[in-house]
Amino acid sequence: xxxxxxxxxxxxxxxxxxxxxxxxxxxxxxxxxxxxxxxxxxxxxxxxxxxxxxxxxxxxxxxxxxxxxxxxxxxxxxxxxxxxxxxxxxxxxxxxxxxxxxxxxxxxxxxxxxxxxxxxxxxxxxxxxxxxxxxxxxxxxxxxxxxxxxxxxxxxxxxxxxxxxxxxxxxxxxxxxxxxxxxxxxxxxxxxxxxxxxxxxxxxxxxxxxxxxxxxxxxxxxxxxxxxxxxxxxxxxxxxxxxxxxxxxxxxxxxxxxxxxxxxxxxxxxxxxxxxxxxxxxxxxxxxxxxxxxxxxxxxxxxxxxxxxxxxxxxxxxxxxxxxxxxxxxxxxxxxxxxxxxxxxxxxxxxxxxxxxxxxxxxxxxxxxxxxxxxxxxxxxxxxxxxxxxxxxxxxxxxxxxxxxxxxxxxxxxxxxxxxxxxxxxxxxxxxxxxxxxxxxxxxxxxxxxxxxxxxxxxxxxxxxxxxxxxxxxxxxxxxxxxxxxxxxxxxxxxxxxxxxxxxxxxxxxxxxxxxxxxxxxxxxxxxxxxxxxxxxxxxxxxxxxxxxxxxxxxxxxxxxxxxxxxxxxxxxxxxxxxxxxxxxxxxxxxxxxxxxxxxxxxxxxxxxxxxxxxxxxxxxxxxxxxxxxxxxxxxxxxxxxxxxxxxxxxxxxxxxx
Numbered sequence: 147x148x149x150x151x152x153x154x155x156x157x158x159x160x161x162x163x164x165x166x167x168x169x170x171x172x173x174x175x176x177x178x179x180x181x182x183x184x185x186x187x188x189x190x191x192x193x194x195x196x197x198x199x200x201x202x203x204x205x206x207x208x209x210x211x212x213x214x215x216x217x218x219x220x221x222x223x224x225x226x227x228x229x230x231x232x233x234x235x236x237x238x239x240x241x242x243x244x245x246x247x248x249x250x251x252x253x254x255x256x257x258x259x260x261x262x263x264x265x266x267x268x269x270x271x272x273x274x275x276x277x278x279x280x281x282x283x284x285x286x287x288x289x290x291x292x293x294x295x296x297x298x299x300x301x302x303x304x305x306x307x308x309x310x311x312x313x314x315x316x317x318x319x320x321x322x323x324x325x326x327x328x329x330x331x332x333x334x335x336x337x338x339x340x341x342x343x344x345x346x347x348x349x350x351x352x353x354x355x356x357x358x359x360x361x362x363x364x365x366x367x368x369x370x371x372x373x374x375x376x377x378x379x380x381x382x383x384x385x386x387x388x389x390x391x392x393x394x395x396x397x398x399x400x401x402x403x404x405x406x407x408x409x410x411x412x413x414x415x416x417x418x419x420x421x422x423x424x425x426x427x428x429x430x431x432x433x434x435x436x437x438x439x440x441x442x443x444x445x446x447x448x449x450x451x452x453x454x455x456x457x458x459x460x461x462x463x464x465x466x467x468x469x470x471x472x473x474x475x476x477x478x479x480x481x482x483x484x485x486x487x488x489x490x491x492x493x494x495x496x497x498x499x500x501x502x503x504x505x506x507x508x509x510x511x512x513x514x515x516x517x518x519x520x521x522x523x524x525x526x527x528x529x530x531x532x533x534x535x536x537x538x539x540x541x542x543x544x545x546x547x548x549x550x551x552x553x554x555x556x557x558x559x560x561x562x563x564x565x566x567x568x569x570x571x572x573x574x575x576x577x578x579x580x581x582x583x584x585x586x587x588x589x590x591x592x593x594x595x596x597x598x599x600x601x602x603x604x605x606x607x608x609x610x611x612x613x614x615x616x617x618x619x620x621x622x623x624x625x626x627x628x629x630x631x632x633x634x635x636x637x638x639x640x641x642x643x644x645x646x647x648x649x650x651x652x653x654x655x656x657x658x659x660x661x662x663x664x665x666x667x668x669x670x671x672x673x674x675x676x677x678x679x680x681x682x683x684x685x686x687x688x689x690x691x692x693x694x695x696x697x698x699x700x701x702x703x704x705x706x707x708x709x710x711x712x713x714x715x716x717x718x719x720x721x722x723x724x725x726x727x728x729x730x731x732x733x734x735x736x737x738x739x740x741x742x743x744x745x746x747x748x749x750x751x752x753x754x755x756x757x758x759x760x761x762x763x764x765x766x767x768x769x770x771x772x773x774x775x776x777x778x779x780x781x782x783x784x785x786x787x788x789x790x791x792x793x794x795x796x797x798x799x800x801x802x803x804x
Contacts, residue, residue, distance in 0.1 A: 147207075147280045149194065151175040156187035156250065164219045164248040165189055176211065176276045178423070183269035187214075187252040190275060196241045197282050204285040204316060207247070209235040211278030211448060213262075214251035221246055229254070231277065232446035233488045251275050257477040258485055260467025260506075261421055261444030266615035268695055271421045278448045286384065287316035290323070291351065293388040295379045295495050297363075298550075305363030305394045311381045312353045315346035323383045327358050330376040330391055331457070334364050344383070365408050366393030366497035368438055369459030370723060371745060376456055376497065391453060393497030399552045401593060404685045404770075407500075411770055413684070413743045414439035414461050414500070415721045417703070418597060418691040420615070424708075425451035428692055431704055433458060435714065436721040441596055441688045444469040444506055446489060455498035462499045463596065463688065464489070465557070466543065469506040482543035490548050501552035501686075503566060503596065505540035509533055511561045515620045516575035518627055523583060526560070526575050530588075533561025557596055560588060566686070568597035571678075572671040573624060579731050581678030592682050598675050599690040600624065602668035602711060603661045603699035613696035625660075625667060664699070669716035670803070672703065676720035677727040680741045681772055689717055719800040724767070726752050726789040732780035732804055740775050740791060742767035750793035752776070756784040780804070 151174070154167030167189050173179045175190060182188045197205060207218065213231040217224060220239045228235040251274035254263070262272040292312035299305050311323050326339040338358050346352040364375040376393040398406045405412050416439030422428050425447045432440050440455065441463040455462050466489060468482060486504075493499045511533040516525050540555035547553050554565035559574075569591065572578030585592040601616040672689060679687050693708065694700035703713040719725065723744055729737040742748050749766035752775040763776035780787060787802040 147175075147192065147194075147282050149192065151190055151192050153179060153182065153188055153190045153275070155182055155185040156189050156252075159187060159250070159252075163222045165250055176279050178271065178273040178275055178277060180270045180273065182273050182275075185253075185274065187250060188274045190249045190251070192247045194241075194245055194247070194282075196243055196245070198241070198284060202287055204287065204289070205239060205241050206283040206285055207235075207237045207239065208281045208283050209237075209249070209276050209279070212249070212251065212276055213272070214253055214274035215255075216252070217250045219248040219250070229256075230485065230488050232448075232492050249276065256481055257472060258467050258481060260465065260469050262467070264444065264469055266695070266701075267421050268614045271423075271695060285314075286386065288319050288346075288384065289314055289316075290381060290383040290386045290388055292353075293379070293381045293390055294491065295390045295392050297377070297392045297394050297495070297497070299363065299365075299394050299396060303362055305360035307358045307360060307377070307379055307392065308355065309342075309358060309379060309381065310353055310355050311342065311344070311383070312351065313344050313346060313383060315348060315350045315352065317348050319344060319346040319352075321383065323354065323381055325356060325358060326380045326382075327360055328378050328380070329364070330378040332364060332373065332375050334375075360394075363394045366395040366456070367459060368407060368412065368461055370438055370743075371407065371410065371412060372459075374456060374459035374497070390495060391456065392495045393456065395497045397500045397552050399501065399594075399685070401590065404593075405500075405552075410745065412438075412745075413770060414463075414686045414688075415680075415723075415743065416440050416461070416463075416687070417689045417717075418443040420691055420693070420695050420702075421445050422447075422693065422695075426454045427708065429454050429458065429460065431708065432692055433460065435692075435703070435718040436723065439463055439500070439686065439688060440692075441465065441503070443691065446492065449492070452493055452496040452498060456496050458498075460498060461501075462493075462496070463501050463503060463686070464493055464499050465503040465506060468504060468540075468543065471508055471510070472539065477539060479539060479542045482539065483546035486543050486546035490551070494548055494551070501554060502544075502547055503557040504544045504547075504553065504555045505557065507558045507562075507568065508540065508556060509535050509558060509562050511559055512570070512574040515573075515623045517623070518577050518580075522576050523580070523587075527587070530560035533559075535562045537563070554594065554596070560591060564591065566594045566596040567591040568690075569595055570598060570600075571675055573600040573620060578671040578674035579678075581675045585678060585682040589682075592679060592684055594686040595679055595684050596686065596688045597690040598672075598679065598687075599701055600668045600671035600713075601699065601701040602664040602713065604665075604694065604697065604705045604711070605661050606697040606699075606705065606707075613694065613698040613700045615695055615700040616698075621664065624671075625663060661699075665712050668703075669712040672713050673716040673720045676717060680720065680725070680743075681727055681729060681739050683770075683772065687721075722798055724748055724791060725798055725800065726775065726791045728787065728789070728802060729774070732784065732787070733782040734779065735777050736780050737777050738763065738775045738789070739772055740765050740767045741772050743770060745769050747771075748793060750791055753788075753790045753792070754778045755788040755790075756780060756786065758784060759787075 152170035159165040416437035694702035765775040767773035
């Protein structure tokens with residue numbers, strides 16, 4: 147919908163017509179005009195002539211990413227309302243010769259804003275408005291209004307695509323809809339085309355359903371297991387058509403069998419993404435970190451992101467926009483169930499969407515950091531034991547998701563009895579090395595870990611600004627903790643530290659550069675904790691998070707501008723599908739482990755090198771398994787250990803700072 151839009155913060159919203167606005171300012175739509183950051187309600191205005199070329203044409207306003215509780219006015223009259231930003235907002239109206247369209251967006255107050263209502267997202271990213279797209283569509287009297295699909299495999303050699311086609315009949319309809327299924331990104335058989343009858347009286351909106359058989363369908367696989375094969379489903383009615391991309395795959399999870407895709411055991415490793423205005427670029431950043439999974443944390447992204455994940459063969463763990471405690475019990479269960487159904491309609495046909503998280507962090511027992519003293523582990527256990535959570539809301543909302551979906555109703559910390567755990571050794575409590583104690587003490591919680599991590603400052607903040615998504619008290623406590631330099635992996639010396647900063651014996655950058663010290667500590671914690679969970683055999687593992695949302699820093703391994711922090715390469719090395727790790731803390735006799743997330747056994751040579759040690763071990767690690775390569779004696783004087791695993795296919799290396 148081209149041309150100039152204007153917007154203004156709403157001043158008075160009490161009347162029957164459009165609200166009053168102090169001043170209308172030019173803005174770009176779609177977008178998030180930062181000048182209105184923090185506003186509770188923003189009105190958007192567009193003036194346009196009658197767009198029809200013929201009086202018989204129907205005019206539909208199509209908005210995507212309409213964030214907030216929205217009311218749409220045309221020439222002073224209400225056209226409709228909308229309250230779910232990730233569902234299409236479509237409003238039909240009869241235009242005049244000249245028209246004034248006003249879209250009023252009010253900040254949600256129903257408790258289901260998710261990440262956008264949390265302190266991890268700045269106001270600039272949650273401006274009420276039209277975020278993703280806006281168009282005026284011209285349609286014939288009867289047209290194809292919607293197409294929904296679901297691909298399933300009743301047995302090994304047969305696939306079925308269930309299709310629901312909605313026709314809006316502005317006139318009597320007695321016709322057919324042509325439905326076709328064709329391979330999209332590969333050469334193959336299995337295509338099909340069928341005709342489905344549709345009848346409707348004038349003024350009716352009817353949905354017809356049909357199932358299309360596909361012989362010997364090609365499965366969609368994650369990129370590390372096969373090809374991400376997809377099919378295009380096309381519905382055609384008269385001169386109008388819609389298409390949807392989908393794929394055949396099954397996903398299942400239980401504690402005994404782990405995560406299975408198309409019947410095969412897999413492990414998923416990756417990162418969380420916070421709200422972003424460049425989701426496809428963030429997906430590429432995640433792939434650069436060896437991520438096979440991206441968790442969409444407490445929000446929903448536009449369809450283009452899920453299309454890109456389908457194409458890349460990357461799993462998506464999709465959260466509902468339901469985060470944080472609800473102390474007053476004000477969240478409506480039925481509203482949550484409605485959102486769950488709408489979310490499934492938005493993403494469930496995408497084969498990359500592997501699982502859903504429902505309620506994130508319903509409680510928070512670690513509001514203050516637990517230190518590293520002798521009693522810290524007792525305090526962690528005590529806080530976890532004294533924490534309770536009411537699962538009623540999470541379980542009720544989860545039941546509205548598709549019955550075959552992998553669902554984690556409660557995603558949260560120790561004590562929340564989480565289905566997917568948020569575990570922060572080295573950050574919220576203890577040392578990074580306490581990940582080993584944590585996995586031994588709470589082995590079930592460590593099976594699915596959808597958050598772990600640490601934060602850091604950036605040079606853009608000068609080390610003095612408290613970023614919006616970084617707990618500055620925790621950050622400062624970690625840096626000042628006497629154990630902050632305890633053994634762990636660090637990459638700050640590989641480009642993350644300033645040129646004039648020196649490295650102390652613990653791998654933390656010393657000197658006056660607090661930003662370099664902060665980033666070096668973040669890298670060390672992330673790599674050490676990731677290595678612990680990898681050696682434990684976590685089925686799902688996702689670091690928090692990919693990219694900062696604040697120029698001053700945050701929990702991201704990339705800065706807000708997309709530049710790498712030292713933690714990016716540290717995490718990327720730790721998430722490599724086959725990797726060697728030190729299995730204990732030096733000095734002394736240290737086992738060396740080889741972790742293999744590949745679908746077949748791997749064998750080769752692990753080498754361990756320091757100034758005083760040069761050892762080599764032949765090792766074979768089973769598929770989805772861990773093997774001990776050998777034991778090396780690392781002296782207290784060693785500063786750095788280099789690890790390498792070499793096979794005929796190549797070499798994987800990493801450096802550990804002591």
